[in-house]
Amino acid sequence: MTRTQRRLGAWALLLWSTASCAAGWYQVEVIVFRYRNAAEESWAKAADVPDFSRAQHLAPRVESTPSDTAILAYTALDPGALHLTGAYDALAHSATHQPLAHLAWRQAADDSRAVFIGEQTDTAKAEDATSENWVEGQVRLRVSAKDQRVETLFVAHQGATPVRVAQTRNVALGELNYFDHPLLGVLVQVDALNRERVVSTDPTPKAKSQ
Numbered sequence: 001m002t003r004t005q006r007r008l009g010a011w012a013l014l015l016w017s018t019a020s021c022a023a024g025w026y027q028v029e030v031i032v033f034r035y036r037n038a039a040e041e042s043w044a045k046a047a048d049v050p051d052f053s054r055a056q057h058l059a060p061r062v063e064s065t066p067s068d069t070a071i072l073a074y075t076a077l078d079p080g081a082l083h084l085t086g087a088y089d090a091l092a093h094s095a096t097h098q099p100l101a102h103l104a105w106r107q108a109a110d111d112s113r114a115v116f117i118g119e120q121t122d123t124a125k126a127e128d129a130t131s132e133n134w135v136e137g138q139v140r141l142r143v144s145a146k147d148q149r150v151e152t153l154f155v156a157h158q159g160a161t162p163v164r165v166a167q168t169r170n171v172a173l174g175e176l177n178y179f180d181h182p183l184l185g186v187l188v189q190v191d192a193l194n195r196e197r198v199v200s201t202d203p204t205p206k207a208k209s210q
Contacts, residue, residue: 024109024192025106026109026190027077028139029083029102029104029190030101032101032135032184033091033097033185034100034183034185036095037096038182044163045163046155048164056113057115058116059072061077073108074105075105077103077105082102083191100119112141112142112143114139115139119135135154135184137153138152138153139188148170150179151166151167152179152188153165165181167179167186173191173192176189
């Protein structure tokens, strides 16, 4: 094989992998929780409070998870499709952790929206959450030919003291990723969906990129 042929082969492989990535679908599952004793601490007020009004709100879940021939983009998945139920239950029975939200959605690789996550999105809202102590934020999955990157941005409202919590990192598919802060934690798992036939249904307008 000549050098030119090797170069052409390398370019063809790169183009194939990029196209394959762009056509892929992913499932993102997120759990947000707070540390119960964190309210006793004193935190510096955030310099600026992000505006989450443009983040994508998930459409209400359907009665059953879509089959392999259909994927509903940015639609809340039913409990049967969740992988981290055990982790959520463990947090719910913990004396030191308070789960705030547990949700999952599916998205195409070339459609990376920031998904809004607040305490009102929880499947079983915490009983002791108050207007002076609550959390809101967003999670975004960005997919490229080289990696999958998760961006988390939250604001923990501690009375009159909003605290900004932001982390970004590359994640491995199928692995549980832990974004930690003394006030709250975020668990994220990203899985690739291998489907030959996809019918995409977008229930809401695309949110503007921030």
